[in-house]
Amino acid sequence: GAGSHFKRLCDALKTVGIDQETIDSMMEVLAGLVHLGDIPIDEDAMPVPADDSDDETKCVDVNDDSVEAAARLLGMDPDDLGATLKRKKVAIPGRNSFHEVPRKNSQLRQALHSLIKALYKRLFERTVQRINSSFGELRASGSTGDQSNWRHIGILDIYGFERLQK
Numbered sequence: 053g054a055g056s057h058f059k060r061l062c063d064a065l066k067t068v069g070i071d072q073e074t075i076d077s078m079m080e081v082l083a084g085l086v087h088l089g090d091i092p093i094d095e096d097a098m099p100v101p102a103d104d105s106d107d108e109t110k111c112v113d114v115n116d117d118s119v120e121a122a123a124r125l126l127g128m129d130p131d132d133l134g135a136t137l138k139r140k141k142v143a144i145p146g147r148n149s150f151h152e153v154p155r156k157n158s159q160l161r162q163a164l165h166s167l168i169k170a171l172y173k174r175l176f177e178r179t180v181q182r183i184n185s186s187f188g189e190l191r192a193s194g195s196t197g198d199q200s201n202w203r204h205i206g207i208l209d210i211y212g213f214e215r216l217q218k
Contacts, residue, residue: 069186070179081175084125088168091118091137093161112138112160126171137163180205 065075092115114137116130123130137160141150155163183205 068183070182074182078175078179080125081171084122085168085172087118087122087125088164091115091122091164093157093164112155112157114138114160 062075065078066072070078093112114134116134119134119137120130122128123133126133138155139152140155140159140163141152143150
């Protein structure tokens, strides 16, 4: 089942030199990303006033519990994350300043997807880097043979490759 697959994953990460504390941190980031992805976005909902004022300050409604859970797991301030999701900063041309405006629901969805994608990419790249570093430590402690036989992980991203499986 899923539990045995998870244990195999954790064991494999340990085998390539990633310690338990780092694995726990990685899992917290993944859980935080899941919480970000679970933030409900009601496409038909009207923005709500940010603070009992006029229409110009209306923001999208974001589930504070979901934002707080994601922020806690990702090591972010919940208020900052919530504010970033609800409002965007717009540069004022000709000045060195910004103006905050409320996001629309579609903009919130796009901001969430961009944040999730960026954080996942960083986690993935960092994991590959750690694995390759552990292989380097193994090389330094013993093998001095042909470098073409040294183990490493690389990323091959070919557009449309996933369609070849059909």
